[in-house]
Amino acid sequence: MPAARPRPPAVGYWIGFGVVVVLLVIAPLVLPPFWQRFATEILVWGLLAMSSDILIGYTGMVSFGHSAFFGLGMYGAAAALLTVKPPSLGLALFYGLVAAGAAAVFVAYFATRLRDIYFAISTLVFSQIFYVIIFTWTEVTGGENGLTFSQPRLTIPGIWSVRFTPVTFHWFVLAVVLLSYLLVRRITQSPFGMVLQSIRENEPRTRAIGYHVERYKIVAVMLSGLFAGLSGVLYALQNKFAAPDFVFFVVSGEVVIFNVMGGMGTLVGPFAGAAFFLLLREGLSRFLTEYYLIPLGIIFVIMIIFLPQGLLGFLRRRLNA
């Protein structure tokens, strides 16, 4: 790559960004209730997929264990909402992030010593450890049944407090997702993000230049885990429950599918991937019920072979401008 690549002007990017944001703000006002909820869900799953993109797309590490962070975010939120009266939104976010962050520290410390498939397998194994613990520790986590709780109110302490409606909840999720996106985008473009990308391109050389590669990887996994936890909290708030199914491997697998379908290393790609996957699932399961995964899996494999860049991969340069 030439040293002084001229940066393409980012005007087009910001116009596109603005249009998408406006559409997402209007969406809940015009959509029927079912699709309203669907739009919110795409944002939540997209956030989870984007968190994993920090690892897959920017650092070159495939995580098969993101369900652990997502699930711990859910259970963290549940803990806050069940133990503290009155239930508080801020505390749910805080507990969820702490739980996911703690898991991320643990996983990061061990898993980042390994590379490639070994990293992928070890993240998978760690997520299964959390799954088994949550599934069998019935007294605390509710075991197979999970935990249910009521939705907290949207409050600014002392000033204002309202009950969430589906529309305001969508806006709340949208705000959180937008902030996270801009933050992650800023991070991936910072010098720190550049080091991550150089690890992806050539790890030995990055080490030779003098970067402490392991430390960068640990921070990347922790960041990724925190944002995954955040999406877990949002999902728990939307559905008012936390269940062990969401700590199971299937969720991690879906996250990887979102990334591959949407385009790794683009941050918005995972959102597109999540939307594409969920729409396909919705459409296919209408007449195939739970067997929608048969055609979907085939589409996924075909995309890996013929479209390895994903749906938005061709925009990669522009999206990172």
Add this chain to the structure above:
Amino acid sequence: MDQILVQTLHGLVNGMVLAMVASGLTLIFGIMDIVNFAHGDLMMLGAFVGASVVGVTGNYWLALVVAAIVIAVLGALLQITTLRPLIGRDPLTTILATFGVSLVIQKYALWQWGPSVRRINEPVPGEFTLFHLQYPWYRVATAVLAGLIIGGLWLFLKYGKYGIWIRATTQDRVMAQAMGIPVPLVYTGVFAIGSAMAAASGVLFGPFAGVTQTMGFDFTLRAFIVVVVGGMGNLGGSILASIFVSLLESYASIVVSPAQAVIVSFVVLVLTMLFRPTGLFVPTPK
């Protein structure tokens, strides 16, 4: 004391079945650098095919052979359609592709055979008495049979003409090609053999706990664990690791529930990867 003895026997028997699953996986990994995420699902599919054959003919041994052949053909087709185009790409893409395949196989099995557990009847009747505990013969027979099949694979790799082709390809695929070995065909053949091993172990496992369409993931994970613990691509290492891990799990299940005993093997894996990433049962690389 009795319990320890029974658990030792359990561990050994389970270990042999797991070794068979893992040997297919490690063969594929060692030769093609492919982490086959669908391996457990091929095993599950083989078990279902076996159960169907047993259901129709009542002959367990026929089922074993038919399942192995059917899944070997399927494996060859899978390799040609999905894995061959990925040769030369990042090995991680093969994990993703085989993961996609595993989803399809799982749901296909659900669609074809339904969610209920299928049992395969024991091929060898009777029990023997161990002190004052009854232990069924077929479990012992299964372990012996698994050992024989793995031994056969080893002999084939060591002395068979095609076995030598396979080993040559592992060592240096460019040179092997230059010597006239049809490398793409070897890849397809290896994948077929690995799949057949998976299917056969599925049929062997069938009488133990029955066959469900969700058992694939469990076995994929466990096979990964023993393959890493035993040293990637090392046949002897993964067999020892299978027995080691299964024994530990059996002993652990005396104290905690079997669902929690799984954690023991996870811990073994993590410790191995941290302190001896080349594998427990291989000589230290120089």
